[in-house]
Amino acid sequence: MKANCWVAPNRVAVEEVPDPTVLNPRDAVVKVTSAAICGSDLHLLDGFIPAMKRGDVLGHEFMGEVVELGSGARDGLRVGDRVVVGFPIACGDCASCQRGLYSVCENSNPNAAIAETAMGHTPAGIFGYSHLMGGYAGGQAEYVRVPYADVGALKVGDDLPDEQVLFLSDVLPTGYMAAEMGDVKPGDVVAVWGAGPVGQFAAVSAFLLGAEQVVVIDRFPYRLRIARDRAGADTINYEETDVLDTLREMTAGRGPDVCIDAVGMEGHHPSAALHAYDRAKQAVKAETDRPHALREAILACRNGGTVSAIGAYGGFIDKFPIGSFMNRSLTLRSGQAHVQRYMRPLLERIRKGEIDPSFIITHTMGLDDAPHGYDIFKNKQDDCLKVVLKP
């Protein structure tokens, strides 16, 4: 089959690889009908996630049709079912899964020891997301093996097109969890750093949870326009105005109740000097992540407010404003999305027409064009917000 593979930093290639098959009783093999490229894939592309190997199949946002099932499939999954698969691989049986913390499943990372060395304890395995996260082949391919399919694959029926349900695999639950972790309450003012797909869905979800005002911050006008037009948010272009000043002004000095970092480890800073400072430290591995948005989110947040860090970080950061965080009674919450916890309720909201997640799609192309898709998504060319690949 064909699959999009990681070759080296800044290089992916569509290669011929063996077809996957069932390895374990609870596995399914899914024929992929749609697969998306995620901001998290850019961290792999840029070489900021360790433990990638040449030839790793990428992709953790995908859906398709079950074509093969292991002997031990639970929960009535059948060959022929149309399914969306959540990106964290979760067993459903460990204590973490049973508490709904699927992205920290205790059993799904066979390489737990490497992750423990790096992080103290291991998170769950993730499709196509480095050997640190298990060494699982991803779904930017014609077929993909889905472990614990009875937990990870949600049957979606045939009433909704791929474009409506595909993002249940990651960015929609992720954006929703960002708002939920921020403890958004009716009447809140919510600021969101990053107008990528995650930031867009965080803004949409903040409104669903009752926010009165949502402010989205980015520097790409086309992304900010989508946030205004489709998510109903106000926007700040951080290259044009000072973010902290503007937020203070917008809230008459209080600061937003909830601040969401939907940028993560590859933050950009409008001051060339400051950006260069963190970029240089990152290059010599003195810090692994560039936390511009996180620092700003903490400084901006109102006293006693909550900072929700949904953007991905991999290692260590510098100049964490711990003084501001501590003295002002802030709360910081974070996590890879516990996707399986949100898939069903969000599917219901899509069915009822409360959300139409398809608005983020700007490009649809064949699997063969994946390298081009990565290129325009990374470099924000051609007004690219989300690429969907059709294997």
Place this chain on the structure above:
Amino acid sequence: MGVRSVTDNLGIQRATRDQGSEGLARMLGWFSLGLGVSALAAGSRLARAAGVDDSRTARTVLRVTGVREIGHAAVLLVPRRAGLGPWTRVAGDVLDLAATGRAYRNRCGDRRRRTGLTLAVLGGITALDLYASVRAARNRRIRPGGFAHGSVTVNRTPEEAYRFWHDFENLPRFMYHLQSVTTTGPRRSRWSAKAPAGRTVEWEAEIVDERPNEMIRWRSVDGSRVPNSGTVRFTRAAGGNGTEVRVELEYAVPGRRVGTLVAKAFGENPQQQICDDLRRFKQVIETGELTRSDGTPDGTSIQNQAKQRPARPLATHRTA
């Protein structure tokens, strides 16, 4: 040094090291050294004390005995020979008793009294040597050195975890070094482990102690070529959040022939292996299967992590 069981602060019997027998062997070693040196350096005074100063032969015998005692001392005090040491002393004691017995029969008066006293002292020493030898032999069933332990929390009740483990035939599902375990009796089982070149190492094990839902202790039976023992304990985790499983393994130290067999049976790094085993135990008892990815198709193993395959499907598992 060997293994003994004590009751720990949880009230659970567990394996511990026996330093006592080694200490005794050492003490006897120093005693032999003292005796040997004085037999050589002050032979005539020693002969007088033993009541045999009247015989030239006896003095020669004493000098030979002195040399022999120094030999015992070497055997007892050089640690790697400590296991054999006491028996060489017992053999020497028997010779001494025989020689002194003959001397006793041929003597009379004060000499006879002194020789009698020597006989009594020798008898006591022989008893002590015999005791040390038997104790060391008992402890030698498990050789010094190898000890590995690990722990894991599983989302199962102590009853479930105990039941799963108590069926030793389940062990090879998560202990990769084992090929099979066959139950041969209510407390007995036959274990077989993979060795290089497709060979296997086998041994018999017996459950030596068990407390339902709390603890199982097993060891290889006497005469096993792969002496080993293990304890697994199950305790309810704080707040009732599952069960804490703690395993201790004791096995012969690699290096000697027995050691080589053990290395084959338990892998090169038993400490690492037990950590892998427990991770896989958790996977199997919680999810019913071993976690496998394309990069790690054989499942969790610290050793294999260094030699990851790329995260792409295996060529050998092609679907039709």
